[in-house]
Amino acid sequence: MSLRINGRQIRGVAFDLEGTIVDLEPLHFAAHVETAKMLGLPIDLDNPETFTKHLPHFIGGPLEKIMEELLALAKWKGSEKEAEEMLKILSAKDSEIFRNLRDAEAVEIEPREGFMEVFEEIKRHGLPVAIGSLTEKADAEIILRKSGLDKLFAPENIVLRENVQRLKPDPEMYIKTAECMRIPTGRQLVFEDSHNGVRAAKDAGSVPVGVPTRFEESIILRMWENGARFIFKDWESVGYEFSRPREGEVPIDRESHLRHYGKELF
Numbered sequence: 709m710s711l712r713i714n715g716r717q718i719r720g721v722a723f724d725l726e727g728t729i730v731d732l733e734p735l736h737f738a739a740h741v742e743t744a745k746m747l748g749l750p751i752d753l754d755n756p757e758t759f760t761k762h763l764p765h766f767i768g769g770p771l772e773k774i775m776e777e778l779l780a781l782a783k784w785k786g787s788e789k790e791a792e793e794m795l796k797i798l799s800a801k802d803s804e805i806f807r808n809l810r811d812a813e814a815v816e817i818e819p820r821e822g823f824m825e826v827f828e829e830i831k832r833h834g835l836p837v838a839i840g841s842l843t844e845k846a847d848a849e850i851i852l853r854k855s856g857l858d859k860l861f862a863p864e865n866i867v868l869r870e871n872v873q874r875l876k877p878d879p880e881m882y883i884k885t886a887e888c889m890r891i892p893t894g895r896q897l898v899f900e901d902s903h904n905g906v907r908a909a910k911d912a913g914s915v916p917v918g919v920p921t922r923f924e925e926s927i928i929l930r931m932w933e934n935g936a937r938f939i940f941k942d943w944e945s946v947g948y949e950f951s952r953p954r955e956g957e958v959p960i961d962r963e964s965h966l967r968h969y970g971k972e973l974f
Contacts, residue, residue, distance in 0.1 A: 711833045711897070713915060713937075718897045720889035721830050722882060722914070725841035725848065727901035730855050731820050732810065733767065733921045739805040740766065740774060743798055747782035756926040767902050767920070767927065770842050770875050775799050810850070817854040820919075822943030827860065829947065838865040838885040840898070845870050864888060877904040877934070879912035886912070899946075903930040910935030919943060 711718040726732050737753055744751045752758060759766050762781055765773035775798045779791065786794065809815065819827075830837060839861050841848060845868050852858040852866075865888045867881060874880045879893075886893040898909035901920050909916035918931040918939035931939050940946045 711830075711835060713897065716915065717895060718835065718915070719895035720836045720838065720886065720891040721897045721899070722838045722840045722885040722889075722909075723899045724901060724905050725839050725843055725851065725857075727767070727921050728899050728905075728919055729819050729823055729839075729857065730817055730851060731921050732817070732851070733901075735806055735809045735815075736769075737766075738809060739802050740778075742805050743775075743802040744778055746798065746801065747778055747784065749778060749782050756924060759922070759924075760926045760930060765904065767922070769902075769904075770869075771799055771802060773875075775802065807847070810847075817851055819855055819857065820921075820943050822945075822947050825947045826943050836865065836889040836891070837861060838867065838888050840867045840881040840885040842869045842872075842875060842881070844868065876902075877907035877911070879908050879910075882909050882912035882914055886914070900936075903927075903934040903936075906931050906936045907934040917946070919946060 723729055726736070741751045741753070751763075763774060763777045765777060772795065775795050778798065779794065784791070784794065810817070827837070837860070839857075843851065848866070848868050849858075852861070865885070867884045867888065869875075871884060872878075872880045882896065882898055883893055885898075886896045889896070893913040896909075896912070896914040897917065898905075898912075898914045899917050899919055900906050900909060901918065906916040906918055916934075916936050918928075918936040919942070920927050920931065920939070923941040928939055938949075940949075
């Protein structure tokens with residue numbers, strides 16, 4: 709079987725991991741906020757400019773970029789060498805805080821609600837699946853194991869931080885996931901939770917779909933601007949569209965999608 713979206717035949721589906729499938733963003737945000745305090749920065753997560761103007765990589769990373777933006781926001785002064793050392797210190801501290809939060813026994817890691825239903829529908833269409841994530845291998849292995857996702861994705865179809873030279877929004881990640889699935893990038897559907905991931909998928913020639921963890925106007929607009937073909941507030945909304953295909957076609961386009969979600973978006 710196959711899947712068609714607006715006339716384009718889809719032959720494989722790639723997913724970002726953190727945020728998109730498993731929502732660890734609250735743990736990442738908590739780590740970033742604590743790290744920012746080292747620089748005397750009070751980060752307001754309720755301020756949209758945190759995610760658009762001041763710290764555009766706050767959602768989706770990569771961590772190196774977030775730390776660079778924190779330094780810039782703090783108007784930190786120092787030589788280039790001192791800046792490099794400070795970035796290493798901040799990155800290490802941020803990672804330590806995140807891992808302590810993530811690895812706590814009380815913390816369960818599960819796929820976002822509705823994801824498994826969509827995943828099963830994709831498999832019902834006979835499509836291969838892959839993961840394209842900037843998460844480092846050591847962290848990804850823990851996340852995949854704790855969430856049970858390691859049983860759903862073949863190891864050879866998982867592309868991580870160590871497998872690419874260039875970070876999102878560069879398209880390398882999704883060029884590689886398509887290669888893993890042995891399909892053209894133009895036949896690949898990609899689910900992402902960040903505008904950088906959306907841009908990477910678009911520039912790879914794939915079909916980007918946004919499923920952000922924070923359904924806010926500034927985040928949605930940034931996804932549209934970076935090439936998202938569709939944006940859903942959650943996996944249940946994705947499942948609704950996938951549950952009503954006609955002869956394998958998912959009958960949605962951007963205009964009808966905007967009409968459907970318009971009031972919630974704006």
